[in-house]
Amino acid sequence: MSEDKLRVVAVGVEAFDQALRDTDTPFVRLDWKPPAAGDTDLVGALFNIDTACVDENGLSLVDKANKEVFDRILRGQPTLRRILPAHRCIEGMTRNTILHSGPPIKWEDMCGPMRGAFLGAIRYEGLAETDEEAAEMMSAGKIAYGPNHARSAIGPMTGMISYSMPVFVVENETFGNKAYCTINEGIGKVMRFGANGPEVIERLRWLEKSLAPALDEAVQAMGGVNLKNIIAQSLAMGDEMHQRNVAASLNFYKAVAGPLHDALRKREDGTRAAAFIASGNEQFFLNLAMASAKSILDPCRDVPYSTVITAMSRNGVNFGINVSGLGQRWFEAPCLKPEALYFPGFSEKDANPDMGDSAIVECIGIGGFAMGSAPAVVRFVGAGGLADAQRYTNSMGEITIGRNPALAMPNMDFAGVPTGIDIRKVVATGVLPVINTGVAHKEPGIGQVGAGIVNPPMAIMEEAVRAFARKYAGQCRGNI
Amino acid sequence: MSEDKLRVVAVGVEAFDQALRDTDTPFVRLDWKPPAAGDTDLVGALFNIDTACVDENGLSLVDKANKEVFDRILRGQPTLRRILPAHRCIEGMTRNTILHSGPPIKWEDMCGPMRGAFLGAIRYEGLAETDEEAAEMMSAGKIAYGPNHARSAIGPMTGMISYSMPVFVVENETFGNKAYCTINEGIGKVMRFGANGPEVIERLRWLEKSLAPALDEAVQAMGGVNLKNIIAQSLAMGDEMHQRNVAASLNFYKAVAGPLHDALRKREDGTRAAAFIASGNEQFFLNLAMASAKSILDPCRDVPYSTVITAMSRNGVNFGINVSGLGQRWFEAPCLKPEALYFPGFSEKDANPDMGDSAIVECIGIGGFAMGSAPAVVRFVGAGGLADAQRYTNSMGEITIGRNPALAMPNMDFAGVPTGIDIRKVVATGVLPVINTGVAHKEPGIGQVGAGIVNPPMAIMEEAVRAFARKYAGQCRGNI
Numbered sequence: 001m002s003e004d005k006l007r008v009v010a011v012g013v014e015a016f017d018q019a020l021r022d023t024d025t026p027f028v029r030l031d032w033k034p035p036a037a038g039d040t041d042l043v044g045a046l047f048n049i050d051t052a053c054v055d056e057n058g059l060s061l062v063d064k065a066n067k068e069v070f071d072r073i074l075r076g077q078p079t080l081r082r083i084l085p086a087h088r089c090i091e092g093m094t095r096n097t098i099l100h101s102g103p104p105i106k107w108e109d110m111c112g113p114m115r116g117a118f119l120g121a122i123r124y125e126g127l128a129e130t131d132e133e134a135a136e137m138m139s140a141g142k143i144a145y146g147p148n149h150a151r152s153a154i155g156p157m158t159g160m161i162s163y164s165m166p167v168f169v170v171e172n173e174t175f176g177n178k179a180y181c182t183i184n185e186g187i188g189k190v191m192r193f194g195a196n197g198p199e200v201i202e203r204l205r206w207l208e209k210s211l212a213p214a215l216d217e218a219v220q221a222m223g224g225v226n227l228k229n230i231i232a233q234s235l236a237m238g239d240e241m242h243q244r245n246v247a248a249s250l251n252f253y254k255a256v257a258g259p260l261h262d263a264l265r266k267r268e269d270g271t272r273a274a275a276f277i278a279s280g281n282e283q284f285f286l287n288l289a290m291a292s293a294k295s296i297l298d299p300c301r302d303v304p305y306s307t308v309i310t311a312m313s314r315n316g317v318n319f320g321i322n323v324s325g326l327g328q329r330w331f332e333a334p335c336l337k338p339e340a341l342y343f344p345g346f347s348e349k350d351a352n353p354d355m356g357d358s359a360i361v362e363c364i365g366i367g368g369f370a371m372g373s374a375p376a377v378v379r380f381v382g383a384g385g386l387a388d389a390q391r392y393t394n395s396m397g398e399i400t401i402g403r404n405p406a407l408a409m410p411n412m413d414f415a416g417v418p419t420g421i422d423i424r425k426v427v428a429t430g431v432l433p434v435i436n437t438g439v440a441h442k443e444p445g446i447g448q449v450g451a452g453i454v455n456p457p458m459a460i461m462e463e464a465v466r467a468f469a470r471k472y473a474g475q476c477r478g479n480i
Numbered sequence: 481m482s483e484d485k486l487r488v489v490a491v492g493v494e495a496f497d498q499a500l501r502d503t504d505t506p507f508v509r510l511d512w513k514p515p516a517a518g519d520t521d522l523v524g525a526l527f528n529i530d531t532a533c534v535d536e537n538g539l540s541l542v543d544k545a546n547k548e549v550f551d552r553i554l555r556g557q558p559t560l561r562r563i564l565p566a567h568r569c570i571e572g573m574t575r576n577t578i579l580h581s582g583p584p585i586k587w588e589d590m591c592g593p594m595r596g597a598f599l600g601a602i603r604y605e606g607l608a609e610t611d612e613e614a615a616e617m618m619s620a621g622k623i624a625y626g627p628n629h630a631r632s633a634i635g636p637m638t639g640m641i642s643y644s645m646p647v648f649v650v651e652n653e654t655f656g657n658k659a660y661c662t663i664n665e666g667i668g669k670v671m672r673f674g675a676n677g678p679e680v681i682e683r684l685r686w687l688e689k690s691l692a693p694a695l696d697e698a699v700q701a702m703g704g705v706n707l708k709n710i711i712a713q714s715l716a717m718g719d720e721m722h723q724r725n726v727a728a729s730l731n732f733y734k735a736v737a738g739p740l741h742d743a744l745r746k747r748e749d750g751t752r753a754a755a756f757i758a759s760g761n762e763q764f765f766l767n768l769a770m771a772s773a774k775s776i777l778d779p780c781r782d783v784p785y786s787t788v789i790t791a792m793s794r795n796g797v798n799f800g801i802n803v804s805g806l807g808q809r810w811f812e813a814p815c816l817k818p819e820a821l822y823f824p825g826f827s828e829k830d831a832n833p834d835m836g837d838s839a840i841v842e843c844i845g846i847g848g849f850a851m852g853s854a855p856a857v858v859r860f861v862g863a864g865g866l867a868d869a870q871r872y873t874n875s876m877g878e879i880t881i882g883r884n885p886a887l888a889m890p891n892m893d894f895a896g897v898p899t900g901i902d903i904r905k906v907v908a909t910g911v912l913p914v915i916n917t918g919v920a921h922k923e924p925g926i927g928q929v930g931a932g933i934v935n936p937p938m939a940i941m942e943e944a945v946r947a948f949a950r951k952y953a954g955q956c957r958g959n960i
Contacts, residue, residue, distance in 0.1 A: 236856045237717040237727050238890065247717050250730035257733075258755035265745040275738035278758070375890035376716045386893045410718065410855035411891050413866045 035428040042427055042462055045469035049424065052473035053305055062325075062424070062472075065305035069324050070401040070420045072303075073364055076296030077173040080225040080288065083183070083216040085208070087163045090151050090180050094163065096127060096137075099148045101159025101357040102315025103330040107138045107145070111316035111352050113194020116444025117158035118145070120196025124204050125162050131196070148357055149311055149322070153180040154294040156286060157192035157356040157440055158316070165204065166212030170227065170291035172299060179295035181287040183207050186280060188447055192356070193440040195447040211273045218259035225255050227292045228406065230285070231366065235417070236410045240374035241289040242358060242367030243381055243436040243451050248285035253278045286358065293360040302327055305472060307465075308401065309363055309421040312433065312456055316355035316440070319456050323423055323464050326471065331464045333457040340439045340452025341382035352442040354454045359435045365404050365417030368434035368453065369396040373409035373417075381436050381451050392434050393418065399425040399433065423468070426461045515908040522907055522942055525949035529904065532953035533785055542904070542952075545785035549804050550881040550900045552783075553844055556776030557653040560705040560768065563663070563696040565688070567643045570631050570660050574643065576607060576617075579628045581639025581837040582795025583810040587618045587625070591796035591832050593674020596924025597638035598625070600676025604684050605642050611676070628837055629791055629802070633660040634774040636766060637672035637836040637920055638796070645684065646692030650707065650771035652779060659775035661767040663687050666760060668927055672836070673920040675927040691753045698739035705735050707772045708886065710765070711846065715897070716890050720854035721769040722838060722847030723861055723916040723931050728765035733758045766838065773840040782807055787948060788881065789843055789901040792913065792936060796835035796920070799936050803903055803944050806951065811940040820919045820932025821862035832922040834934045839915045845884050845897030848914035848933065849876040853889035853897075861916050861931050872914050873898065879905040879913065903948070906941045 036042035053061045087093040098121050100114060110118070115135075122134035122143065137143055148154050153161055160182070161167060167180040185203055189195035219225055230251045237247030253260075260277070264270030277284055301310045306324035313320050320330035335353035342348065361367040371378055372393030375386045383389065390411075396418040397403070403416030421433055432455035439450040516522035533541045567573040578601050580594060590598070595615075602614035602623065617623055628634050633641055640662070641647060647660040665683055669675035699705055710731045717727030733740075740757075744750030757764055781790045786804035793800050800810035815833035822828070841847040851858055852873030855866045863869065870891075876898040877883070883896030901913055912935035919930040 233726075246713075247727060247730070250727070250734055253733075253737075254730055254759045257758035258751050261741070261744065261751045261754040264741070265750060270745060271738050271741045274741040278737035279734045375894075386890065410866065414855075 036462075037430050039462075042465060045466050045473070046424060046428055048469050048473035049307075049465070061305040062307055065303050065325065066308050066401050066420065066422060069300045069303050069306045069308040072175070072300045073296055073419055074404055074406065075174045076228070076299070076364075078170050078179075078227040078292035078295045079173050080168055080219055080227055081171045081178075082169040083166050083212045083219065084169055085163070086161050086165050086167050086180070089167065089169050089178070090153055090161070092151070094144060095125065096142060097144045097163060098122070099151060099153055099155070099159065099161040100145060100315065101148060101155050101157065101355060102313045103318055103320030103332050104147050105315045105317055109317060111355070112442045112444045113352050113355065113440040113446075114158050114316045116194035116196050117160045117191050118143070119444070120191050120200060121160045121162045123196070124201050125164060147313075147315075149313060150328075151180070152178060152294065152298060154290045154357040154360055155182055155192065156184070156290065156358045157438060158194055159357050160191055164208055166208050168288055168291050170288070170295045171224075172295040175299040177295060177298050179291045179298060181291035181294070183212060184281060184284050184287045186276075187283060190447060193438065193447040194352075194444050196445055206269075206272075210267065210269050211276060214263040214267060214270070214273055215256070215260065215277075217263040218256050221259040221262070222256065225252070227288055230255060231289060231292065232407055234285070235366070235370060235373050235407055238374050238376050240367050240370040240377050240436060241285065242361050243438065244374050244377040245285040245289065246282045248289065249282055250278070252285050252288060289361050289366065290358055293364045293366075296364055297360065300324055307423045307468060309423060309433075311357075312359035312363055312435070313357045314354045314359065316352055319354060319460060321456060321460055321464060323468065326464065326467055329467070331460040331467070333459045333463075336454055336457060338437050338439050338450075338452035338454040339382065340450040341380070342439070342450035343448070346441070346449035350441050350449050352440045354435075354437060355440055356437070358437065362433055362435050363421060365396075365400070365407060365419035368436040369393060369400075370407070370409060370417045371434070371436065372412045375411065377436065381453050383453050395431050396434065398429050399431050423461050423464045427458075427465045430458075432456060432458060432461070516942075517910050519942075522945060525945050525953070526904060526908055528949050528953035529787075529945070541785040542787055545783050545805065546788050546881050546900065546902060549780045549783050549786045549788040552655070552780045553776055553899055554884055554886065555654045556708070556779070556844075558650050558659075558707040558772035558775045559653050560648055560699055560707055561651045561658075562649040563646050563692045563699065564649055565643070566641050566645050566647050566660070569647065569649050569658070570633055570641065572631070574624060575605065576622060577624045577643060578602070579631060579633055579635070579639065579641040580625060580795065581628060581635050581637065581835060582793045583798055583800030583812050584627050585795045585797055589797060591835070592922050592924045593832050593835065593920040593926075594638050594796045596674035596676050597640045597671050598623070599924070600671050600680060601640045601642045603676070604681050605644060627793075627795075629793060630808075631660070632658060632774065632778060634770045634837040634840055635662055635672065636664070636770065636838045637918060638674055639837050640671055644688055646688050648768055648771050650768070650775045651704075652775040655779040657775060657778050659771045659778060661771035661774070663692060664761060664764050664767045666756075667763060670927060673918070673927040674832075674924050676925055686749075686752075690747065690749050691756060694743040694747060694750070694753055695736070695740065695757075697743040698736050701739040701742070702736065705732070707768055710735060711769060711772065712887055714765070715846070715850060715853050715887055718854050718856050720847050720850040720857050720916060721765065722841050723918065724854050724857040725765040725769065726762045728769065729762055730758070732765050732768060769841050769846065770838055773844045773846075776844055777840065780804055785952060787903045789903060789913075791837075792839035792843055792915070793837045794834045794839065796832055799834060799940060801936060801940055801944060803948065806944065806947055809947070811944045811947070813937040813939045813943075816934055816937060818917050818919050818930075818932035818934040819862065820930040821860070822919070822930035823928070826921070826929035830921050830929050832920045834915075834917060835920055836917070838917065842913055842915050843901060845876075845880070845887060845899035848916040849873060849880075850887070850889060850897045851914070851916065852892045855891065857916065861933050863933050875911050876914065878909050879911050903941050903944045907938075907945045910938075912936060912938060912941070
């Protein structure tokens, strides 16, 4: 090749490429974007965080804090201890308390499925006979409601937890804290998707009266069930533990099979319970994965200088995140609609915006972050083929603190899942966390209509970075 | 680059490479081997098969026959129908009949673990009190023994099937034939690995008296269990169904959970049975996968002109294959020792050569052929990393008729498993079938000592090609 020809490395604005092509100038395009999409205010905030948050040796206090949080995530040891009625374990649950998913929201602002779930939960608790009565109680302020996250609890989709509902009690053995989540009801017409008909209420009562006491007996007989092992085993079996829990549900059944059989054989409806866990509900483990993640992340809250996300959660209207160094504050913006595949007879126009506390699993590196380990889920959520799945997982490596070697992905040559979302990296790279999610119908009473992929709105990441800079890096440059 | 320099493409003998390197001559080495490793006799046999076995239009009768066999494999629908004592379903089982794995072999020629298993099986049937008595019966010709394969049966490792042992009855719904296999005993000290102590005999009796009748009741209540679905689901969950049946065993449990619970709750030891299948034996499904493969392949036998392998099997001394167009004839040569990882305390010097009927699963494209779908097994059998696993699977594509779309591997972008081993392709490419296998201790009474990878000896492939050429292509060139 002659040496006198112009050779170009092109970065940034792509409009120049055509000019190079027109003049036959060879060029290489670098896949580079200016940090924070060229927003100088945000660049200033990121710069200030980097330069101001340092110790006497010039080492980053943020990196140090994030390393601490990352270590706490890796050290987490979620163990299922009991299955108990919510009022026996969750603080402050009165007969008329109902907890919901996502950041706080008022009754009048709630989306359709969330309203449907509230009305069903009120009837399930025997506080009202009809939806009309129940709605009146909500309007009249007779129900004390608030987010699960404020009570160490967590719930998928609408996330309902009421007084009598049985919840898994998951203890993080390393730190001694507990997290709570209801029992997964199955798919289709279920309360978490806003359905509230008689079969929904009947199933909830059966879970309360039959399955929960038997499972509690089995778990007590075993002295607890190590959930981290099940998560690790199931990653090797094609689950990402958000939209696919086929292996994890079976691995959980496997762990309790003997004692559960003992507990169930005395019961008239024992076979229904055995079949419900082993055969009837491929998402059974989702709620256990969520409680595991919540129990792992609660001890990661309130670490000064940490930019790691401790919760991502949606109430069907707003998407909210918490950031370790910024305490319990919710950074919120309207939820996006998932890019989804819809069940027959439904389409995007039926879809409610993104909802549920379940995105907690992505915060520990599973769910959408581990899609490369779960090629079968990629088609279920409409995300393409195996290469796409592995691209998703690899790109999550760009916005996280590190890899969790205890949660290895054999499909990706045993790489650990990308763990600990750093808001600095999200804003600097423009790569948003990817969440695998179910999609609820926007009207109350209907249920699930599809499954897909969704992101948090970038605005809340940017808002959190600005707030972080204000709190930790003093006055920031620019108009923030 | 100047145009006057010598440039070389090197194929064949590698000794010339150094000369090229010494003279700084740039060269590209092609990874090419002459077909049949340069053996002109074999090349002649392959050539004769290709040229002589054609119809009036010059189309290959072999390709046509192999396509027919391939279609039969794809159309196979293995369904578990019953669990019955061997004498109630396998033809000609008398009280003193014992079937074994592999091609036929005489008592005096058997390896240690096979002898240990025979002695245990004789005691289990109450035909003798001690190993000495049992050995005397064998020497005196008082036990009628022969290979499983001759009775539509199949067994892992030593492959023992005796009069009272319960067997799975698997029907190929498409063709109506049935195949039989014992219930997997678990791992470690078990009869299939040649162990025969009191705990081995006790477990076999318990399988016969308790687990088998209850499981039979459940399966009958269900009207049968579709095993092909379970194999397909489990491929998506990291199993290759030879050395890894973690998901398949759970998926089987899942399929029968409700009816099995009903059948077991009436029994004193029901919990032991529930736990044995769901928790106690991660290889439980192996025997069902084997019976499935046997039921699929038996209708593929005796198709004139077909060069597809209908069985690969080992008796611990010799490795034998059957070829469709060559009927029931065994092509045999001494077994190789597996390349294995050994359990703590054991090493290669403890290993018995390759053994068992289990390589039937590779004949339908699972086991070693599907390793690319089961990255976790690759480490268990000591075969390297994910890339190696996928290389194994891809190389099996070179020696098979086609891909089975019903057995898709999500980890390999949903490619079907490579199916239908063609002895022509094996000999022409030099690529041997790869088998994932357990390794038995060479002495009787000890059991499993490791797991690894093994090939059939090339000699039997070559012998089969020569025999095929003699039968179908008339006189072959060369000294054969």
